[in-house]
Amino acid sequence: MMADNFDLVVIGGGPGGYVAAIRGAQLGMKVACVEREHLGGICLNWGCIPTKALLRSAEVFHLAKHAKDFGLKIDNVGFDVDAIVKRSRGVAGQLSSGIAHLLKKNKVTHIDGEAKFQARNKLVVSKDGKTTEVTAKNIIIATGARARELPHLQADGDLVWTYKHAMTPKTLPKSMLVIGSGAIGIEFASFYNEFGTDVTVVEMMDRILPVEDAEVSAFAETSFKKQGMKIMKSASVTELKKGKSSVTCVVEQNGKKQEITVEKVILAIGIAGNVENLGLEDIKVPVDRSHIVTDEWGFTGVEGVWAIGDVAGAPWLAHKASHEGIIAVEKIAGMPDLHPMDKSNIPGCTYCRPQVASVGMTEAKAKEAGYKVKVGKFPFIGNGKAIALGETEGFVKTVFDEKTGELLGAHMIGAEVTEMIQGYVVGRTLETTEAELMHTVFPHPTLSEMMHESVLDAYGRAIHF
Missing domain, CATH: 3.50.50.60 (FAD/NAD(P)-binding domain)
Known part of the structure; x- marks a missing residue:
């Protein structure tokens, strides 16, 4: 052959x-x-x-x-x-x-x-x-x-789902437990919760969306609970007991075990x-x-x-x-002037409601790395377009190096932030400082004006809040 x-x-x-x-x-x-x-x-x-x-x-x-x-x-x-x-x-x-x-x-x-x-x-x-x-x-x-599956957490496509099964439900379950609160887990929790499923999210870490900035995680948790989701942090599912049409999940939290019975379980524990x-x-x-x-x-x-x-x-x-x-x-191909990828410039987006988007270091990571930081924040409630859209929930947060003005990270939660984050990604790729961002003219009325105001706020210059 x-x-x-x-x-x-x-x-x-x-x-x-x-x-x-x-x-x-x-x-x-x-x-x-x-x-x-x-x-x-x-x-x-x-x-x-x-x-x-x-x-x-x-x-x-x-x-x-x-x-x-x-x-x-x-x-x-x-x-x-x-x-x-x-x-x-x-x-x-x-x-x-x-x-x-x-x-x-x-x-x-x-x-x-x-x-x-x-x-x-x-x-x-x-x-x-x-x-x-x-x-x-x-x-x-x-x-x-x-x-990813674990020996005690195995999908069967019937009672225990991965993302693949969760995408093609025949009917909507009345109750569901989602194991893992990263982007995949939270997106499915958001989808099913919106259509009336009683959703419980179990997360091993001490906060949901653990890779995001702590303030974003806290805001998201408050929002999801208001929407009716139950959230269990610092908790793990130690056993799944399958019945005929339901699963009893043994959840351990703070050294105590409890049983939660649901129609479906979604595994979102990584890949x-x-x-x-x-x-x-x-x-x-x-x-x-x-x-x-x-x-x-x-x-x-x-x-x-x-x-x-x-x-x-x-x-x-x-x-x-x-x-x-x-x-x-x-x-x-041997092309000249190649640059390896700077992974700190890769944006992350989660399409729950409200949306979450980020790039670069969280405030905590920047401090851990030894930076003295300047932090700016601007809320959706202070933005005209957000009020007109009826989307007043959320904020934009920017983290700068006090010494050089380098944009170390940007973190957003709210309507359409997955589209807005790219502005900061371009800024970081071009090695922009606060000065260029302050001198950039943002169109009015847009949600993107909050990006400008957050930068101004880091330097005590916010106008609209």
Whole structure:
């Protein structure tokens, strides 16, 4: 059997893999992308995109229920779970087929199947009992990750769900316990709570959304409780006792155990990299706790073998994977003036209600790192556009180095902050200080004016509060 020969083969067609493949083709390489399931990976098919479609339905439902606040009359507001899920799947399907078009347009060969290394530059791709050999000078592993499970916390798709099951419910459960309060856990808690499910969130750390600034976490907790969610912090689920149509969860908190019985449980306790069945041990690719070890360019230390995205470690974000893909391909191509990615400039977004977004260091982390900080805050209630939108819940917080004026971090909670955060991301990438941010003219009336006011507040110059 003659092997197909390429300059570059990418294993995985998610936001890291397909972007790397397209960039390789743009640089004149002969490229193939191997994908065993759906182009677009988890992000497009079972993650970022379809969850945003679900959360949009929840947002519209929330507004419809509060139509009276806007002088509108909408009677008998209801919902159809099947239609909500169908819309979400349709959005995912549309984007997945769009990726196939992009690969074709860029002359990337799409190989359907599961890849395994035979040698560092040779793969065998299997599909339905048939195999194809593929060789390449460089191979990028972009196999992503899956929901983490523990021996006592295993999903069955019926009573105990991962994000995948939670995205396609047949009916809405009356009660639910979500284990983990990171972005995935909180987004699902927010979605189900909006549609009337009695939601309890259990978090091991002493606060929810533990990677966020402490003030944001506290504000989010107050908001979620007001919406009817129950939140248990510094708590862990030690056992799941499955009944016929319910689960009794044994929760330990402050040394005491209690039992909570719910219809469904969602596991949102992190992720594990997809490193199995790739033949990595045969070619000596280093793996540490289910993640491939690389340098700042994505290089594994094995000649011609690279790894990017979720399988190469935190932060587990689609936009980080895409950027890593481009960096690895440009390094392979020997492009001049390359910069490794500064992970402190990667924004994080959570699409609950209210939304949460951040970039850079929290106030506590900045102080830990030895900075003397200047902190500014501005509330949504002081912003004209927020009041007009009926979205007065939230704030913008900025953290500066007192000595140099460097923007160390920005943290927001409130309506549309996931769109606004990019302004601060650009600022940090350009190494902006408070002076440039103060001199920037922000359009009125917009929510973005709060970003300006927060900077001004850090230096005692806020105008509208």
